[in-house]
Amino acid sequence: MSGVTLTSVSKKFGEVEVIHDVSMEIAQGSFAVFVGPSGCGKSTLLRMIAGLEETSGGRIEIEGRDVTREEPSNREVAMVFQNYALYPHLSVFENMAFSLRLAKASKEETKAKVEEAAEILQLTDQLKKRPKELSGGQRQRVAIGRAIVRQPKVFLFDEPLSNLDAELRVQMRLELARLHRQIGATMIYVTHDQVEAMTLADDIFVLKGGYVQQSGAPLDLYDDPTNRFVGGFIGSPAMNFLPGRVEAVQDGRMTVAIDGSDGARMEAARPAALSQGDAVVLGVRPEHLDLAETGPRVRVEMAEALGGVSYLHAKMADGRQVVIERRSIRDRLEGEEVALTARPDDILVFSPEGERLR
Incomplete structure (x- = not known):
């Protein structure tokens, strides 16, 4: 079954079209990565799936349900941003529980879900701390935990590691891969870093100028690029x-x-x-x-x-x-x-x- 399906999706800002007739199918439970240079449209495409940007044309489906005109809160997706977006005055527990309390979940359910997410993310001993007491990697795990407790159908990651230093980026890549294996949810991840794309993805979608240049398994794109742009972008050092x-x-x-x-x-x-x-x-x-x-x-x-x-x-x-x-x-x-x-x-x-x- 498809986790996310895009059919002839386009996006215009005024008269300028930035996403051009994009169609793709992301399998349920897979880890898909949108990769490309700055300004290629990858974050805009992710925000359209989240409902944070309106779709100018085409259709977006999540597990077979048309969500093109649905409000973000009704799409059963959770988004993790690069700047963490944590509440500095709240504890780790309170940050992770915030969406559950808005949904009026019971105290027992909230406690159980937060503790389960904290165990998955190795944050159990950090629940009473405030964000300022945490490292960058721990803050990003809190942001991911806040998404996990919502139990969404799709996780959306918008360059979540770009604010971390090189060593933490490697560590967090491993943790994201482990998290995906553990919870088995559909994940869509945006990055300009093709090393992240190669190491995390089941399928990569390479974008340039609002068009999908090629999609497929990482090593398939590496070995068999469809054009010079893909050949030069995928691989480090470059072709x-x-x-x-x-x-x-x-x-x-x-x-x-x-x-x-x-x-x-x-x-x-x-x-x-x-x-x-x-x-x-x-x-x-x-x-x-x-x-x-x-x-x-x-x-x-x-x-x-x-x-x-x-x-x-x-x-x-x-x-x-x-x-x-x-x-x-x-x-x-x-x-x-x-x-x-x-x-x-x-x-x-x-x-x-x-x-x-x-």
Whole structure:
């Protein structure tokens, strides 16, 4: 059964359309992530599902019920914001119980639900404290607990970790994943951080300019992006893009002369539509690049040695940046010129306009 279904949903602010004919189906109990750069429409889309923004066109359903024109309080959703939105004068218990008291739940029911949520979130010994006495991670857990006690059909998270430091973000990602497994509710999560998307999601929806560019399982998007934008956005470090021109074709393979590399060549699988002389852009993940005797030459500007893995940040003669991933190798190579190679089957091919060619 679908947890949330959007059918041809659009949103306008005045004459400006910011969400364009978006349709998606999010399975009940799954963890979906909306990801994309700032201004792509992901938070607006989330707020439309919550009922905090009106829908200009299309239909929104939650577990089969049309909620497009329903008030937020009637949609059976709970939203967690990045700024926690806690009441500073209330205790943790009182913050988590607030919505239940508004709904006139009994004291016994309120106590039971708050204590259950606190146990799930490891907040039992914090219930008497005020928000100012808590760490950032604990405050975010209180905000999540306030949502849990409502027992919604859908949890909505709007960049909930963006105010936390790097270590806490990692910890909270683990806690959110554990929480999802434990309660099994449908969760929709908005972030601009594709690492969060890759580690948390059952399904990722990549947005740009109010359009869904591609959706699917994280590794499916990583391995098989539908266009250059998705290929470059999903993955850290980002995919390298090397423009060039098809020089020769033979037996399902093609040789591409790479621009800005003094005629150096790389071999890739040949999409059916391409022929000699066509312009292309080769997409290569940093982990698929290797050092070789021949190939496009780059100068290593900086090496990030992280222990088990190193990232070489290099520049081609035309100024194009390239990142090479190397494992268990400590040579920094800074200032040296090296040549690059990759297995043909690890190279993706795009048109100059960004469309994936297969």
